[in-house]
């Protein structure tokens with residue numbers, strides 16, 4: 001990855017290479033921590049903007065609430081620190097990673113006096129699943145690993161330890177020659193990608209997994225709003241893997257993955273084996289919005 005200059009750590013900027021923590025940091029051992037993934041885009045003509053910063057910060061605090069971690073900073077401070085991290089590093093676009101974690105103090109699975117610490121890093125990061133993937137679509141495979149049961153982990157929170165499941169799934173499908181994993185829920189219905197929500201299109205109607213067992217993606221929400229504004233119908237309903245196989249189009253949504261078309265699943269072509277017209281229309285609308293080209297969605301942009 002491309003290093004930046006500074007990282008915001010517990011309220012102060014420290015050099016990238018000095019943003020270190022103790023090896024007995026509680027989160028490192030047991031995985032209770034929460035994080036966010038946010039993007040900043042260069043806007044046409046005038047500066048840069050963070051996409052839906054308030055919603056990301058709200059979710060960051062909601063994740064902490066679920067994890068029973070008391071944030072030592074206000075939302076205003078975090079919003080300001082995200083923008084300041086971009087400015088200090090001279091970044092006009094990139095990916096921002098806030099994380100709240102339990103520091104060292106006591107060990108064992110009942111953290112008592114461990115402080116809640118917060119870091120915000122930002123760096124340049126292009127297309128998560130590749131430029132080629134954004135343009136031509138990617139190949140996905142259903143993982144043998146099931147998404148978390150809602151009583152095993154908290155699927156509404158971006159909890160650090162939840163991503164062991166994602167890494168296992170991703171490694172499995174990459175080893176099999178695919179680009180991204182699709183995980184099924186504990187009832188066997190399609191849930192989401194390793195770090196993305198999923199949409200299918202059939203006969204002009206979009207369908208996505210309801211929020212029961214998946215992360216409430218801000219990109220997912222944006223797509224639902226954009227599709228509605230384009231007079232497209234969106235249904236939030238569970239669907240099976242074979243419904244995915246016979247979809248006309250499919251795409252992943254996420255801050256990192258943006259809108260990535262899926263052209264193949266489990267060796268079966270999706271539609272024409274290339275991004276379909278609705279996917280392309282949504283993708284175009286999304287990139288116009290994040291780059292400030294559509295004034296109607298100005299409220300989604302926080303100028304840096």
Ligand SMILES: *Cc1c(COP(=O)(O)O)cnc(C)c1O
Pocket residue numbers: 037158192193194195196197215216217218219220253254255256
């Ligand atoms: C972050 C994430 C998403 C996408 O959420 P966005 O808010 O769109 O970035 C989807 N699924 C999982 C499991 C995630 O961690």
